[in-house]
Amino acid sequence: MNTAWAGGLARHRAGRLLAALAGIALAVALVAALGSFLTVSKATMTQRAVRSVAVDWQVEVQPGADPQAMLSLVRKAPGIRTAVPVGFAHSSAFTAQVQGSTQTTGPGMVLGLPDGYQKLFPGGIRPLTGGTSGVLLAQQTASNLHVAPGDTVGIRLPGTGVRQVRVAGVVDLPQADSLFQKVGAPTQSQPTAPPDNVVLLPSTTFTSLTAQAPAAGVTTQIHAARDAKLPSEPAAAFNTATRGAHNLEARASGAAIVGNNLGAALDSARQDALYAQILFLFLGVPGALLAAALTAAVAAAGGERRRQEQALLRLRGLRPGRIATLSGIEAGLVGAGGAAAGLGIAALLGRLAFGSASFGTSAGTWILWYALAFVLGAVVAAGAVLVPALRDLRGVTVADTRRAGRRTGSVWWMRYGVDFALLIGSWLIFRASSGNQYALVLAPEGVPSISVSYWAFLGPALLWIGSALLLWRLTLLALTHGRRVLARLSLPLAKNLAGTTAAVLSRRRRPLARSVVLLALAVSFAISTATFNATYKQQAEVDARLTNGADVTVTEPPEARTPPGAAASLKVSGVRHVEALQHRFAYVGSDLQDLYGVRPDTITSATSLQDAYFSGGTAGTLMRKLAKQPDALLVSAETVTDFQLSPGDTVNLRIQDAHTKALRTVPFHYVGVAKEFPTAPKDSFFVANASYVAQATGSDSVGAFLLDTGGTHQKQIAAHLRRQLGTSATVSDLTQTRGTVGSSLTAVDLAGLTRIELAFAVLLAAGAGGLVLALGLAERRRTFAIATVLGATRRQLRGMVLTEAILLTAGGLAGGALIGWALSEMLVKVLTGVFDPPPADLAVPGAYLALTAFAATVAVLAAALNGVRRAARPAVEELRDL
Numbered sequence: 001m002n003t004a005w006a007g008g009l010a011r012h013r014a015g016r017l018l019a020a021l022a023g024i025a026l027a028v029a030l031v032a033a034l035g036s037f038l039t040v041s042k043a044t045m046t047q048r049a050v051r052s053v054a055v056d057w058q059v060e061v062q063p064g065a066d067p068q069a070m071l072s073l074v075r076k077a078p079g080i081r082t083a084v085p086v087g088f089a090h091s092s093a094f095t096a097q098v099q100g101s102t103q104t105t106g107p108g109m110v111l112g113l114p115d116g117y118q119k120l121f122p123g124g125i126r127p128l129t130g131g132t133s134g135v136l137l138a139q140q141t142a143s144n145l146h147v148a149p150g151d152t153v154g155i156r157l158p159g160t161g162v163r164q165v166r167v168a169g170v171v172d173l174p175q176a177d178s179l180f181q182k183v184g185a186p187t188q189s190q191p192t193a194p195p196d197n198v199v200l201l202p203s204t205t206f207t208s209l210t211a212q213a214p215a216a217g218v219t220t221q222i223h224a225a226r227d228a229k230l231p232s233e234p235a236a237a238f239n240t241a242t243r244g245a246h247n248l249e250a251r252a253s254g255a256a257i258v259g260n261n262l263g264a265a266l267d268s269a270r271q272d273a274l275y276a277q278i279l280f281l282f283l284g285v286p287g288a289l290l291a292a293a294l295t296a297a298v299a300a301a302g303g304e305r306r307r308q309e310q311a312l313l314r315l316r317g318l319r320p321g322r323i324a325t326l327s328g329i330e331a332g333l334v335g336a337g338g339a340a341a342g343l344g345i346a347a348l349l350g351r352l353a354f355g356s357a358s359f360g361t362s363a364g365t366w367i368l369w370y371a372l373a374f375v376l377g378a379v380v381a382a383g384a385v386l387v388p389a390l391r392d393l394r395g396v397t398v399a400d401t402r403r404a405g406r407r408t409g410s411v412w413w414m415r416y417g418v419d420f421a422l423l424i425g426s427w428l429i430f431r432a433s434s435g436n437q438y439a440l441v442l443a444p445e446g447v448p449s450i451s452v453s454y455w456a457f458l459g460p461a462l463l464w465i466g467s468a469l470l471l472w473r474l475t476l477l478a479l480t481h482g483r484r485v486l487a488r489l490s491l492p493l494a495k496n497l498a499g500t501t502a503a504v505l506s507r508r509r510r511p512l513a514r515s516v517v518l519l520a521l522a523v524s525f526a527i528s529t530a531t532f533n534a535t536y537k538q539q540a541e542v543d544a545r546l547t548n549g550a551d552v553t554v555t556e557p558p559e560a561r562t563p564p565g566a567a568a569s570l571k572v573s574g575v576r577h578v579e580a581l582q583h584r585f586a587y588v589g590s591d592l593q594d595l596y597g598v599r600p601d602t603i604t605s606a607t608s609l610q611d612a613y614f615s616g617g618t619a620g621t622l623m624r625k626l627a628k629q630p631d632a633l634l635v636s637a638e639t640v641t642d643f644q645l646s647p648g649d650t651v652n653l654r655i656q657d658a659h660t661k662a663l664r665t666v667p668f669h670y671v672g673v674a675k676e677f678p679t680a681p682k683d684s685f686f687v688a689n690a691s692y693v694a695q696a697t698g699s700d701s702v703g704a705f706l707l708d709t710g711g712t713h714q715k716q717i718a719a720h721l722r723r724q725l726g727t728s729a730t731v732s733d734l735t736q737t738r739g740t741v742g743s744s745l746t747a748v749d750l751a752g753l754t755r756i757e758l759a760f761a762v763l764l765a766a767g768a769g770g771l772v773l774a775l776g777l778a779e780r781r782r783t784f785a786i787a788t789v790l791g792a793t794r795r796q797l798r799g800m801v802l803t804e805a806i807l808l809t810a811g812g813l814a815g816g817a818l819i820g821w822a823l824s825e826m827l828v829k830v831l832t833g834v835f836d837p838p839p840a841d842l843a844v845p846g847a848y849l850a851l852t853a854f855a856a857t858v859a860v861l862a863a864a865l866n867g868v869r870r871a872a873r874p875a876v877e878e879l880r881d882l
Contacts, residue, residue, distance in 0.1 A: 017330070019774075020385065021338040023295030026763060027288050028342025028377040033349050033756045034284040035369035042273045043232035049269035050230065050237075050262065054123035054175050057224040057245065058259035059083075060183040065255035067220040073256075077248050079228025082120050087112030087206045089218045094197055095154040095162060096145040103145045108197025109180065110155060112206025121223060123174065125200070128727060130169030135205070138198035142170045142727045143557040155199060157213045165205065170727050173198065175261075183221070183259035196558060226262065234273040238266035275831075281457065282532075282827060286464060286525055287757060288376070290518075290764055295338075296384040297518050297768075327389035335381025339374045346373070349756060414473055422466030426826075430459040433830055460826050464521070467819040472517045475811060479509035489807075493799030501800045505807065512804065515773060516811040519856060522768035523816025526761035526852040528823040533758070534843035535828055540738070542610070542839075548737035549581070549679040550607045550706035551714045554721060555730040561658075561701045562729075572724070574717045576708045579606035581679065582690050583703025587654040587663065588639065594681060595655065596703075597690035600627040606706035607678045612840030616647060616672035625671050626689045633668035634687035637675050645670050653686070658699030666696040679704060758848060762855050765816075770859025773808060774866060798868045805864035809857050 059074055061067045067085055074083040089110040096103045118125050118132060128139055130149030137145075137153065147153060149169050154162040173179060176194035201209065210218045228244070230237040245258040413419065433456035479486070486502035494501040505512060554570060556562045567578040582597030600623040603609065609619040615637065616622070626632045633651055645651065649670045654663040674680075674687050694700035709717055718733035725731065824842055832838050 017334060017337075019298045020295055020334045020381070021341060022767065023291055023298050023384075024334060024338025024377045024380050025341035025345060026760060026767065027291030027295065027380055028339045028373045029345035029349070030284065030287050030291060030342075030756070030760050031376055032343060032346035032370050032373035034287075035372065036346070036350065037756060038276060039232075039369065041276050042234060045269045045273050045276070046230060046232055046234045046237045046266070049234065049265040052123075053178075053261045053265050054121045055178070055223045056226045056241075056260075056262040057222075057248075058178070058181070058183055058261065059222040059224060059248070059252075059256050060259065061220045061222065062255050062257065063215070065252075067222075070220075070252065070256050071222050073252060074222045074224050074248065077224075077244070077251075079226045079244060081225045081227035083222050083224040084114045084117065084120060085203075086114070086117070086221045086223050087203065087210065087218065088221060089157060089206070089210050089213060091155055091197070091199070092158055093156045094141060094145060094199065095156065096147045096151060098146045098151070103147075105141065105144045105197045107195070108141065108199065109195045110157070110206065110209070111198065111200050112203045112210075113200055114203045117223075121225065124179065126172040126174055128170045128172055130167070132169060132171075134168030134202065135165045136169050136171045136200040137167050138176075138200075139170055139172050139727050139730065140557055141197045141199065142167075143560070143729070144197060148727070153199065155209065157210065158217050159214050160209075160212050163209050165199075165201070171200065178259070178261045178264070181259055184257040221259075222256070230266075234266055234270035238263060238270045241266055278831065282460065282831065284757065287529075287760055287764065290521055290525055290768075291760075292380045292384070293518060293521070294764065294767055295334075295380050297514060298384070324390055327386055330389075331381045331386035334385055335378040338381065339377030342373060342377055343370055346370070349759075413469060414476075419466050419469035419473055422462045423470065426459050426462035426466055429456070429462065430826055430830070433459055456830050459830060460823060463822060463826060464524070464819070467524075467815075467822065468517050468521055471520055471811075471815045471819070472513050475513040475516050476509050479506050479512060486807075490799065490803040493803050494796055495799060497796045497800060501803050504800065505804060512808065515768075515808050516815065518768040519765065519808065519812025519860075520815035520819060522761070522765040523813055523852065523856065524820035524823055526758070526765055527816065527820025527849060528827055529757045529761055530845045530848045530852075531820070531824040531842050532827050532831075534845040535824075535839050538843040539839050544734055544738040545608060546676055546678055546680075548732055548734050549704060550579070550734070551709040551711060552707040552718050552721065552731065552733045553679065554705040554707065554725070555732070556701075556703055556705075557729070558703075560729075561699065564700055564702055566702065567705055569724075570705055570707060570721065572717065572720055574709050574713045576710055577602075577605045579603060579706040579708075580690070580702040581704045581706055582693055582701070583679075584655055584693065584697070586666075586686060588643065588651065588686075591639075591642075591684070593636075593639065594685040595653065595693065596677060596680060596685065596687050597693035598626070598687060599690050600624065606708040609678075610840055612838070613676040614672055614674055622672045622674075626687075629669065629671065630689050630692040631668050632671045632689065634672050634674040634677075635670050636684045636686070637673050638684050639686075640670075640673055647671060655693070655697050658697050658701070664696070666693075678706065762852050765852050765856040766859035769809065769812060769856040770863040773805060773860055774863035794868070798865075801864045801868050802861075805860045809860045813853055813856065 057074070059070065061070045071083060071085055074080060087110075089112075091108045091110050094105045094108055115133075125136070130136075135153075137147065142148065145153060147167055149167050151167050152164050153167055154164050156162045173194070176198075180191065180194045182190055226241075226244075228240075230240055241260065241263040245260040245263060249256065249258050483502045483506050486505055487498045490501040490505075491498040552575075564580040567580055570578050579602060580599065581603075582595075584595040584597065585592055586595040587593075603623065604619075609623070611618045613619060614622050614634070617625070622634060626634070633653075635645060635651065639645070643651075647670060651668045651670050652665050653668060655666050656662070657664050668686075668688060674685070676682070677685065677687055680687075690700070707717070714733040715735050718731050718736070721731045828839060828842060
């Protein structure tokens with residue numbers, strides 16, 4: 001009998017089974033795909049973090065310790081691939097004779113590198129010009145001294161005379177911040193910037209040069225590279241790397257301190273990985289729940305027929321246990337078939353989007369996620385098909401199935417106002433979780449533990465559920481008390497059956513309300529997901545532009561005296577505008593901060609200034625203030641708080657005079673707050689009028705030139721300028737900066753997450769609109785047949801169906817738009833830590849949202865027209881089959 005029952009379901013209830021199977025397949029595929037993507041994303045973050053580090057460990061030998069003994073100890077440490085000693089010495093100055101004049105720099109650093117250092121640590125030194133071995137100068141030092149390969153440079157060490165060395169090449173130090181770190185010191189005690197003047201010497205030359213130098217000015221570091229296999233998850237990899245460094249320090253017994261560059265990179269990656277996990281929960285779980293709800297709605301659409309089938313089996317003497325077994329067969333068919341189809345879809349998505357059915361994860365990982373997704377499919381099938389059948393078997397009698405009576409009272413959650421309570425709770429939690437002092441992810445630097453305030457998830461979750469229930473309530477109220485309005489709306493389509501159509505809609509208000517809510521949730525999922533992804537992409541671009549300053553930026557050396565007129569030589573082919581930007585340093589009290597002098601009238605011709613960057617006025621308003629009031633000053637928010645400034649206050653800055661080199665006091669008036677500014681640091685800085693700064697300091701020299709290329713050919717123009725300028729300036733382009741400033745989460749770029757979620761969002765919207773309506777119409781074939789017998793024309797039937805479809809589409813799209821907008825605002829605010837800087841406005845992907853609305857509308861109309869076509873069968877035939 002079981003086989004016969006299964007065959008009968010396949011032959012006569014194929015549409016219902018396939019619809020439920022499709023809902024389960026969507027849920028299973030979404031979970032399997034997102035889970036696998038999350039795993040491979042974390043592994044990618046770990047790999048990128050490891051590759052980003054040139055020197056894994058900088059082990060600084062403490063005074064009095066034997067460097068050779070420490071070198072031997074490091075080389076014996078587990079997981080060490082190579083370790084070499086590197087000497088560090090402080091120089092009081094570097095000098096050079098160039099064209100009859102003597103050029104002298106300020107203090108700098110001298111490094112002694114062993115042979116083959118660049119091959120052992122390939123990311124630490126980037127050759128620019130000349131040789132790659134021998135005496136090498138950092139680009140900034142070569143620019144300050146105006147020297148090139150083949151010239152002679154003098155090195156002055158404390159307690160010794162000047163030693164002359166011949167320059168073999170000029171190099172760049174991409175990881176100068178970590179190379180010249182204060183090993184063992186906390187972040188707040190680290191140098192604000194690496195030294196401008198650096199000379200790299202062969203170890204033999206360094207030893208000879210520092211033989212007479214005071215021991216206090218010379219230190220030895222052991223640079224080590226690890227090859228130990230790290231866990232794929234960033235947090236676990238961080239713990240492994242940290243424990244290894246601590247183990248070495250313990251065995252050194254205070255003779256060495258480890259600068260754990262690898263651990264620092266993984267420390268940042270583990271926070272990004274946790275944000276990726278949060279995004280999985282925020283953006284992935286609602287999709288899976290929505291697919292499960294779609295399956296439940298599909299199953300509920302055939303609930304009346306299932307109860308009649310149970311009644312017939314009971315009348316024929318079948319015991320309840322046997323009927324439950326038959327219901328289990330249906331649930332098993334739906335669950336197994338849907339889960340298998342979902343896994344196939346996930347594998348296909350992985351192949352198309354990532355080139356691998358496993359999404360690039362290890363065998364054990366993707367099998368685990370696929371198994372979990374399969375179990376989820378079975379649970380959804382049981383909850384949507386088997387549980388209602390068992391409930392009906394216990395609580396519904398055969399006589400009940402013959403009654404046409406329907407529940408007229410409101411459900412319990414409407415009586416108690418659960419929807420309003422949920423929305424109020426969501427607002428309260430949102431207010432608390434979006435406060436100024438709130439941190440969703442807390443990852444103390446260097447501490448193995450990392451915590452997430454998961455209760456912040458309650459805000460969006462309660463908003464999602466509460467909005468759905470409120471929309472359900474409003475739809476029921478409209479359908480219950482708006483029969484007269486419904487009749488008028490259906491009149492153009494239903495003609496003489498307008499009143500009947502309104503009565504049918506009012507009578508079927510509960511299934512219709514369920515369909516409207518389901519479509520609205522699918523649309524809101526698409527809107528919130530697409531808006532978040534578009535906003536994230538937008539802010540990643542804003543961060544890169546803030547850091548680089550413009551499409552292409554030419555940064556002058558600190559000691560250069562480049563006039564604004566030099567901009568003319570930079571306006572090469574493809575450059576639309578060149579903007580000069582002053583960069584000075586100024587003291588406010590004892591605090592040294594960056595000072596940027598701008599030309600307010602033309603600064604926006606080369607870079608973008610958003611209103612969100614400022615406080616106390618818009619970007620345009622504050623730039624006009626700088627233009628009209630020469631001594632106007634924009635101050636960073638941190639400085640305003642530290643010095644308790646009020647608008648209009650006089651701020652006395654001490655700035656170095658260009659001629660005397662002495663500090664002179666220059667009065668400014670505080671007119672607004674600059675929270676962000678192109679090329680400026682993220683904490684403390686000033687923005688002033690360039691002409692006023694030039695007048696006060698006696699120099700109009702430029703710190704950087706911002707080049708507008710119209711957003712195209714940035715790499716080519718930057719390469720051309722590098723060849724043109726040589727080592728006299730540093731050229732950076734926006735394309736290069738995107739990869740430099742982006743977190744490992746940005747490196748993954750959410751591209752895979754976007755492709756997966758947005759594709760599923762369109763399918764869910766189409767399914768929620770069309771699938772449920774199609775099944776509902778299929779279950780009402782008897783009604784249409786009776787209406788046809790009573791004289792209803794095909795045009796009138798089409799009008800009835802299209803009226804319901806239009807109401808479903810309008811209500812679902814409108815409700816989904818409102819819920820999606822509110823969810824998007826809340827998600828972006830709660831996940832502020834993902835964005836740097838926080839967005840001023842949401843980025844709305846209009847094309848994708850239009851596609852989603854179009855897909856949902858087409859699905860609903862297709863279902864409606866198909867229902868009308870099936871209703872055109874001869875009424876006698878239809879009634880006989882039913």
